Amino acid sequence: MHLRELLDNAVLTERDNALRRGFAPYCPDLDVTGEEYTSLVVLLNLTLKRDQMGDLCDEHQAHQLLLDDNHLARCVGTVRWQHSHNLKYPDSRVSGQRLIMDPPPKIPGVVTSAGLEPKLGWAHNSADINLAKLFGTSFRHLGVTTNLALQLRQQVSVWLEAFVRLGMSSTAINELQAQLSHALAAECIPLAVSPYSKQVRFIYQHDYCAITPVVSHALLASLQALIYQTRCPHLSLEHAHPASLGSLVGAVGGKIAVLHYPPPVSHATHRGFSQSRAQRLAEAKSLFDQSVLYDRIFMDALDHLISPPGPTRRQRKQQRLSALRYLRRQLAVWLGPIIEWRDEVQQDLAQVEKLLPESLERKILMVQQSAMLELCLEVAARFHLELQSHPVGRRYAYHPDLMGPIKTQLRWLLTKLAQPRDATVAQFREQRCYLHFSGLRVYDAVALANPYLCGLPSLSALVGFTHDYERRLSALLQRKVQVDGVAWYLRNYQLSSAKLLPEPSKPVSPREVTAIRTPGVIDSRYCDLGMDLVLELRFPEDGTAPTIEEQTLLQAAFPSRFAGGCLHPPSLYEGKSWCNCYTNQGELFNAVSRLPRTGCWVYPYRSEINDLKGMFAALEADCRLRPVSTGYVLLEEPTARAGSLEGHHAYAESAIGLALCVNPVEMRLSGMAHFFADGFWHMREANRAILMQCASNMENTHGAMQAPEL
Known part of the structure; x- marks a missing residue:
C-alpha cells in the first residue's frame, strides 16, 4: 500500500489510525516513494504520545519538534539501539546489548530470515519507544525496505530536501548525518553474553559449543503480517511491559502471535475394551472410523477423481495421482479401528465369536490373514453405504467414476494386511x-x-x-x-x-539479608x-x-x-x-x-x-x-x-x-x-x-x- 492511499481519507480519526497501522512494524511496509516530505512530518509527530498529538499530518507541530534540539537529540540517541536480532526478547532484563548481523545463508528445507530484506527493529529503554519511531520506523522507498536513519546516512537527496523544506539548515543536517553514521554500525556483536540470555550446548566441530538463540526482527515482523493476513492457526503470547521488549512487541500491545500446529493425536487416550466394541455392534453402530467423512480435503480428493482439474493433461494426471494417494491414506484410517481390534483379539478368538453378532466386522476379525482379500467387495460396499449416510458424501456414494478407484485402493490395503510378517528377516548390522x-x-x-x-x-x-x-x-x-x-x-x-512460576531468585534488597522473591x-x-x-x-x-x-x-x-x-x-x-x-x-x-x-x-x-x-x-x-x-x-x-x-x-x-x-x-x-x-x-x-x-x-x-x- 502507498502512503497516498491513506492520506486521501478525509476523516481525521480514521486517517490517523490508518497511518499508525501503516507505519507499525507488524504490518507490511508502507511505500512512501514521492511522499518523503509528508512521511517526515508523520514520523516526527509519531514521536509524541497519542494523547499529545491531534493530527499526524500537522506540519507546524512537526516543524517545532524538528527544531527542538533536546527532542531531536533524544531521537538520535535511540538510533544506537536499533538491531537486526532482538536480544531483549523475551527477557527484558538483558540490557546494554544489541545485535546487528547479516541474515544466515539460505538452507533448503528450513525457514530463517535468509531471503528476507534486512529490517531493523528497536529495543532499549521503554520510555523512549515513541522517540525511536522517527529514525527506526521501517518503510519502502524505491522498492527497498529501509528507515530514515539509513536514508540519511546514505545521503539520499529527496530526504535531505524534505528536512530543508521543514526548516532545518544544511549545517544541522550535516551534523545529524554524522551522528547517525556514528550510531549505526554495519555489524555490532556483544563482547559478552548476558546472564539473562539463554544458552544451549551442542557438539559443533567435535567440541561443545554454547549457542544463544536470538529472534530475527525481520522474520518475526513478517510472521505477524502473514498471520493477520491469512489467519492461519495461531495463538498469542501475552508479555507484560511490552515496551521494554522492543518496538514490535510494544506495537502489538505485548500480544505476539505465534504459529500453533499441535500434533494430530486423538484427545481420547482410551478406546474401550472388546466388550464395549461388541456392544456397539449389537446396537448396529459402525466400528469403522467415520471421521474421514468429515475431512474437507478428502471430499476434494473425491472431486478430483471424478473430474481432475488442470488445463494440461500432465497436470490432470498429477492431480489424480495425488488424490489416489490421499484416498488410500484415508481408507487406511477408516479401516484402522478394525485392524487395531484384530491385533488385540487374535489371542482369544473363541471369546470374540461369542460376543459378536454376524457382521462384516466379525468377518474381518475372524478371517485368516491370508484370506483378507476375499472381503474386498464387502468392505467396498460398506464404505459406500457409510458414504451414503453422510450429508455431504452421499453424492459420491456408488459414483461410477469412484467405484473402480475405491475398490482398487481397498484391494491394495487388504493385500498388504494379508502379507505375513516374518520376524526372522532383516537382521541388524553388526555393532x-x-x-x-x-x-x-x-x-x-x-x-x-x-x-x-x-x-x-x-x-x-x-x-x-x-x-x-x-x-x-x-x-x-x-x-x-x-x-x-x-x-x-x-x-x-x-x-x-x-503459566509456570519461575523459581525465586531475586532478593528484595540487594544490600541486606532479605527474602528471595520470584522474578517476572x-x-x-x-x-x-x-x-x-x-x-x-x-x-x-x-x-x-x-x-x-x-x-x-x-x-x-x-x-x-x-x-x-x-x-x-x-x-x-x-x-x-x-x-x-x-x-x-x-x-x-x-x-x-x-x-x-x-x-x-x-x-x-x-x-x-x-x-x-x-x-x-x-x-x-x-x-x-x-x-x-x-x-x-x-x-x-x-x-x-x-x-x-x-x-x-x-x-x-x-x-x-x-x-x-x-x-x-x-x-x-x-x-x-x-x-x-x-x-x-x-x-x-x-x-x-x-x-x-x-x-x-x-x-x-x-x-x-x-x-x-x-
Whole structure:
C-alpha cells in the first residue's frame, strides 16, 4: 500500500489510525516513494504520545519538534539501539546489548530470515519507544525496505530536501548525518553474553559449543503480517511491559502471535475394551472410523477423481495421482479401528465369536490373514453405504467414476494386511541394537518450540535426551555407546493453559539479608506428552550388543528430563516392560507397528522450502505436515566470549522445518523398510547449521522427498 492511499481519507480519526497501522512494524511496509516530505512530518509527530498529538499530518507541530534540539537529540540517541536480532526478547532484563548481523545463508528445507530484506527493529529503554519511531520506523522507498536513519546516512537527496523544506539548515543536517553514521554500525556483536540470555550446548566441530538463540526482527515482523493476513492457526503470547521488549512487541500491545500446529493425536487416550466394541455392534453402530467423512480435503480428493482439474493433461494426471494417494491414506484410517481390534483379539478368538453378532466386522476379525482379500467387495460396499449416510458424501456414494478407484485402493490395503510378517528377516548390522522405550510420560514440556512456533516440542529435545542417555549408559557399561538415530511416537498430547512460576531468585534488597522473591513471569506454553522412543545404538569399540547382565543397566541410565519437562517411565505398579532391547528388525517392527492408532509417528520430511509462504503452501497441500523447530543456523563462527557456558559461543537463529505426522496404520502398511529408512532423526552440523534430519541417506539432504506409496 502507498502512503497516498491513506492520506486521501478525509476523516481525521480514521486517517490517523490508518497511518499508525501503516507505519507499525507488524504490518507490511508502507511505500512512501514521492511522499518523503509528508512521511517526515508523520514520523516526527509519531514521536509524541497519542494523547499529545491531534493530527499526524500537522506540519507546524512537526516543524517545532524538528527544531527542538533536546527532542531531536533524544531521537538520535535511540538510533544506537536499533538491531537486526532482538536480544531483549523475551527477557527484558538483558540490557546494554544489541545485535546487528547479516541474515544466515539460505538452507533448503528450513525457514530463517535468509531471503528476507534486512529490517531493523528497536529495543532499549521503554520510555523512549515513541522517540525511536522517527529514525527506526521501517518503510519502502524505491522498492527497498529501509528507515530514515539509513536514508540519511546514505545521503539520499529527496530526504535531505524534505528536512530543508521543514526548516532545518544544511549545517544541522550535516551534523545529524554524522551522528547517525556514528550510531549505526554495519555489524555490532556483544563482547559478552548476558546472564539473562539463554544458552544451549551442542557438539559443533567435535567440541561443545554454547549457542544463544536470538529472534530475527525481520522474520518475526513478517510472521505477524502473514498471520493477520491469512489467519492461519495461531495463538498469542501475552508479555507484560511490552515496551521494554522492543518496538514490535510494544506495537502489538505485548500480544505476539505465534504459529500453533499441535500434533494430530486423538484427545481420547482410551478406546474401550472388546466388550464395549461388541456392544456397539449389537446396537448396529459402525466400528469403522467415520471421521474421514468429515475431512474437507478428502471430499476434494473425491472431486478430483471424478473430474481432475488442470488445463494440461500432465497436470490432470498429477492431480489424480495425488488424490489416489490421499484416498488410500484415508481408507487406511477408516479401516484402522478394525485392524487395531484384530491385533488385540487374535489371542482369544473363541471369546470374540461369542460376543459378536454376524457382521462384516466379525468377518474381518475372524478371517485368516491370508484370506483378507476375499472381503474386498464387502468392505467396498460398506464404505459406500457409510458414504451414503453422510450429508455431504452421499453424492459420491456408488459414483461410477469412484467405484473402480475405491475398490482398487481397498484391494491394495487388504493385500498388504494379508502379507505375513516374518520376524526372522532383516537382521541388524553388526555393532548395533535397538531400544524401545514405551509408555513414557512427560509433564510440563515446553510446547513453544521457538519464538515463532507452538506445537510439537523442539526436535533438539531428542538430541538432548539421546546425548544424555549416551553419557549415562557409557559410564555404566564402561564402554563407548553411540546413538545413531531416534524415532518418535506420540501417544497423546495436551496443551496446558497454566503459566509456570519461575523459581525465586531475586532478593528484595540487594544490600541486606532479605527474602528471595520470584522474578517476572515470561509467557510461554507447556504441554503434557505420552510417547514412545526407539533408539538405534552402536558400540564402536568392541561391536558387541549388551549382554543379559548389561541389559539391566539400560533402564538405570534413563534420563529424567525431556524438552524442559519431567520425564517418567511407567510406574512400577503398572508392571509394564517399558525398556526392550532388540537385535532383529522384524521383531522390533512387529512391536512398534501395533501401537495405538490414536497417536502418530513424527517422521523427517525432505523439502525445498526456505520462506514462510512456501511453508504455508506445503502445509495446505498435505494435512499430515506440521512445522517444527529443527535446530539452529549460526550467524557467526563460534568464538571465545565472556559469560559463555563453554569455551566457544555463537549467536544463532532458530530454524523452522517440516515434519510428517504418520498414522500408525499408515506406518504399518508402508512396511518395515520404509520405517527404518525414513522414520529416524539424527542431528547433523554443516554449513554453520545444526539441524535435525533423516538419519538415513544423509548425503542427499537437499533432495525433495517423494510421497510415500501409501
